[in-house]
Amino acid sequence: MDEHSTHVSAEPAAGPAASQPSAENASPGQGPPTTQGRVIIRTVGLKKSYLMKDVVTEALRGVDVHILTGEFIAVMGPSGSGKSTFFNMIGALDSPTTGRVFIDEVDVAQLTAEELAYLRCHKIGYIFQSYNLIKYMTALENVTTPMAFGGVRPDEARERGMDLLDIVGLKDRWHHRPIEMSGGQQQRVAIARSLANRPSVLLCDEPTGNLDLRTGQEILDILKRLNEKQNVTIICATHDHRMMNMCDRLMWIRDGQIERLARRDEVHIEVGSIGGQTE
Amino acid sequence: MKQITLAEQPWLGVGRTVKVTADGIRYRLFRASVTVAVIAVAVAFLMNILSESLIKRSIATNTRERIARMRLVYSWSAKLTNPGSPESILHDLAGSPEGSSLYREIQTHGKLSDSDIGTFHRGAVQAITYLEFFNDLDYAKRRAMIHTARGIQVFHRLRDEKGMKQFRTALSQIKSVRFITPFEDLEQFLAGVPALEDHAARVLQGRRQAIAQISRALGSRQVLEALVDAEGAFGATVRQAGFVFDETDVAPIVADQAQRLLDVIRLEKTMDSEKCRQLIAQQANVMPADVNVVMMWGYLDGARFATRYLSRMQDSGIDTSGLNVERVTELASARDETAALLDAERLTMDAGSGFMGLGDRLAWLLFVSLLVCGIGICNAMLMTVTERFTEIATLKCLGALDGFIMLMFVLESSILGVVGGVIGAILGALIGLGRMLVAFGVNFVRAIPVGDMLLGMLASVIMGMLLAAVAAVLPSYKAARLAPMEAMRIE
Numbered sequence: 001m002d003e004h005s006t007h008v009s010a011e012p013a014a015g016p017a018a019s020q021p022s023a024e025n026a027s028p029g030q031g032p033p034t035t036q037g038r039v040i041i042r043t044v045g046l047k048k049s050y051l052m053k054d055v056v057t058e059a060l061r062g063v064d065v066h067i068l069t070g071e072f073i074a075v076m077g078p079s080g081s082g083k084s085t086f087f088n089m090i091g092a093l094d095s096p097t098t099g100r101v102f103i104d105e106v107d108v109a110q111l112t113a114e115e116l117a118y119l120r121c122h123k124i125g126y127i128f129q130s131y132n133l134i135k136y137m138t139a140l141e142n143v144t145t146p147m148a149f150g151g152v153r154p155d156e157a158r159e160r161g162m163d164l165l166d167i168v169g170l171k172d173r174w175h176h177r178p179i180e181m182s183g184g185q186q187q188r189v190a191i192a193r194s195l196a197n198r199p200s201v202l203l204c205d206e207p208t209g210n211l212d213l214r215t216g217q218e219i220l221d222i223l224k225r226l227n228e229k230q231n232v233t234i235i236c237a238t239h240d241h242r243m244m245n246m247c248d249r250l251m252w253i254r255d256g257q258i259e260r261l262a263r264r265d266e267v268h269i270e271v272g273s274i275g276g277q278t279e
Numbered sequence: 280m281k282q283i284t285l286a287e288q289p290w291l292g293v294g295r296t297v298k299v300t301a302d303g304i305r306y307r308l309f310r311a312s313v314t315v316a317v318i319a320v321a322v323a324f325l326m327n328i329l330s331e332s333l334i335k336r337s338i339a340t341n342t343r344e345r346i347a348r349m350r351l352v353y354s355w356s357a358k359l360t361n362p363g364s365p366e367s368i369l370h371d372l373a374g375s376p377e378g379s380s381l382y383r384e385i386q387t388h389g390k391l392s393d394s395d396i397g398t399f400h401r402g403a404v405q406a407i408t409y410l411e412f413f414n415d416l417d418y419a420k421r422r423a424m425i426h427t428a429r430g431i432q433v434f435h436r437l438r439d440e441k442g443m444k445q446f447r448t449a450l451s452q453i454k455s456v457r458f459i460t461p462f463e464d465l466e467q468f469l470a471g472v473p474a475l476e477d478h479a480a481r482v483l484q485g486r487r488q489a490i491a492q493i494s495r496a497l498g499s500r501q502v503l504e505a506l507v508d509a510e511g512a513f514g515a516t517v518r519q520a521g522f523v524f525d526e527t528d529v530a531p532i533v534a535d536q537a538q539r540l541l542d543v544i545r546l547e548k549t550m551d552s553e554k555c556r557q558l559i560a561q562q563a564n565v566m567p568a569d570v571n572v573v574m575m576w577g578y579l580d581g582a583r584f585a586t587r588y589l590s591r592m593q594d595s596g597i598d599t600s601g602l603n604v605e606r607v608t609e610l611a612s613a614r615d616e617t618a619a620l621l622d623a624e625r626l627t628m629d630a631g632s633g634f635m636g637l638g639d640r641l642a643w644l645l646f647v648s649l650l651v652c653g654i655g656i657c658n659a660m661l662m663t664v665t666e667r668f669t670e671i672a673t674l675k676c677l678g679a680l681d682g683f684i685m686l687m688f689v690l691e692s693s694i695l696g697v698v699g700g701v702i703g704a705i706l707g708a709l710i711g712l713g714r715m716l717v718a719f720g721v722n723f724v725r726a727i728p729v730g731d732m733l734l735g736m737l738a739s740v741i742m743g744m745l746l747a748a749v750a751a752v753l754p755s756y757k758a759a760r761l762a763p764m765e766a767m768r769i770e
Contacts, residue, residue: 041461093762094675094763095762114680117680117681118680118765120675121677121678122678126676126677128673132672134668134674136305141302145299146677146678149288149291149677196677
């Protein structure tokens with residue numbers, strides 16, 4: 001077993017202050033496993049704690065990670081490991097207690113509300129476990145809403161929306177509302193929506209969590225195709241083992257820290273346990 | 280640190296915003312309709328009060344005009360028989376602006392030159408102002424200042440040195456009263472009092488002569504009987520005597536009213552006839568001795584009884600010339616109308632006071648109802664916001680600006696406000712109309728101020744919209760400020 005290689009850079013044992021790599025030498029430390037070049041998301045000493053009543057819960061305890069363009073990363077970890085919190089941080093949906101998130105080398109904490117909205121609209125696509133489509137809009141309207149926010153003209157938005165629905169295979173159902181579609185179809189609409197403004201990063205929070213095996217596979221196929229053909233960076237929180245067969249890198253989070261970060265070909269996958277670790 | 284190169288997010292077009300909002304409302308139609316109902320009730324209440332006060336005010340004006348017309352004949356018969364007093368002349372003159380008919384009439388009767396009547400008019404206005412000051416005082420204060428003097432005597436007393444001294448002493452002792460003009464003005468006015476009295480006496484003299492002329496023309500007739508001829512020879516005599524008796528506006532009304540009064544008197548006289556009383560007694564199933572005028576008018580309303588009554592009058596040898604069934608029934612219903620007018624005058628006594636002519640109590644009620652409505656809308660919008668946390672979070676993930684989220688909710692509330700406002704305004708106007716018709720009767724349909732009511736409805740709709748929009752500001756602000764993930768976590 002060679003998982004304790006240089007690819008794992010966020011040492012659980014090290015304190016957050018000590019483990020902050022400088023921006024200059026960060027890339028070699030992360031051990032870029034794939035061929036693509038640019039760093040798209042970088043976190044530095046990411047920490048987040050929630051205050052509930054009088055108890056401080058530390059959801060993230062110092063996470064440093066580099067994600068490159070065109071990568072497909074699967075994030076795994078048990079419930080309550082801080083997976084979702086990590087997602088919200090790198091998706092600019094929540095602000096860290098300490099530490100920094102750089103998206104496309106821009107410090108998220110320094111953005112105004114308008115710039116944040118622009119960032120969410122243009123740079124990042126979100127896919128949720130519960131689809132989160134707007135219930136009173138048709139499939140096409142759901143897909144074109146981010147374009148409208150981005151200032152795309154209606155007729156152009158409509159055209160692009162239809163193309164996107166075509167990609168996910170729902171072109172003929174563009175006028176259906178979410179309630180009239182199955183879970184898999186809704187998730188496909190959500191994928192089309194997340195691609196509306198040609199984002200550089202796709203954040204998926206358990207995209208197959210609510211779906212059966214076959215529809216889940218369809219969704220995974222679509223994601224893989226997007227990653228390969230359109231070079232979209234995909235970060236995917238999942239419990240789905242099939243995801244690991246197609247991703248470039250695997251990341252385990254436990255107790256708010258990165259437990260392991262490895263390239264797929266370095267990980268031995270068995271049923272029930274992965275690389276000697278049970279999930 | 281790398282330069283931030285992000286652009287600002289553009290605003291979503293109004294059309295798209297409205298469409299998104301409208302779709303949202305359609306999707307939650309039931310909740311929306313409840314909110315609309317809340318707004319509609321509040322606006323209906325507002326509109327109801329508004330329309331009632333508008334109608335009431337209009338009826339009050341209408342009633343006063345109609346009553347004044349009705350009383351024209353009384354005022355003219357009084358004028359043609361009684362010259363009045365110096366005080367009444369001062370009062371008449373002070374109340375009539377230069378060039379009005381009464382003004383000209385006084386000038387003619389007093390044979391006053393243009394400059395004289397001008398001085399007289401100014402003096403009269405001052406005199407009436409001073410007299411009103413004294414009239415408004417309570418008895419003790421008045422007695423302390425001018426003893427028991429009344430009218431013109433007040434000025435006589437004040438011209439006297441002793442009287443003036445008493446007045447000034449009393450005035451300086453009574454702290455609660457302030458005199459209306461400087462003392463120099465009063466003294467200047469008092470100096471002009473003899474001239475004023477002289478003018479008044481001349482007018483009085485002229486009036487006496489004119490009345491003498493009229494009474495010669497009357498001969499043995501009562502003035503009321505003569506006024507029936509107001510449009511003919513008698514009217515000419517009146518004008519000749521120096522009265523300004525307008526041929527087209529006043530004379531026809533006076534003549535008509537005089538005829539009416541004579542007919543009414545004639546019909547009421549039939550109560551003296553035993554046979555006529557018996558007819559009514561049969562009808563009412565009472566003893567003939569208990570029959571009264573009110574019963575008679577009550578039955579004369581119907582054409583059948585009126586016919587029978589007229590023939591009974593002829594049987595009893597009473598002159599019925601000029602009276603027919605139509606006339607009698609018309610007189611009977613006019614009596615009802617008069618009663619309705621007097622009722623209306625009494626009911627509209629308070630119209631036009633307080634805020635927007637509503638009266639203090641209603642204005643307060645209105646304020647409270649709007650407050651309750653506002654809180655109701657606020658609550659409804661808060662509920663809507665709470666149940667849409669996921670949607671808000673999703674929209675923010677898709678790049679919605681805080682302003683858009685806020686606008687969406689305020690717009691939603693405003694749309695509900697307009698719909699509720701329209702429903703409420705129509706409802707309130709109808710209820711107000713119905714209530715006023717029941718209270719005043721159909722006699723006043725023409726007095727309903729349609730234009731004002733439409734304006735009031737417009738104002739109510741706008742009020743409803745504003746109320747809804749303002750009530751939505753707080754919930755929508757709350758919604759807009761949510762961090763996307765916070766909202767999803769709450770879900």
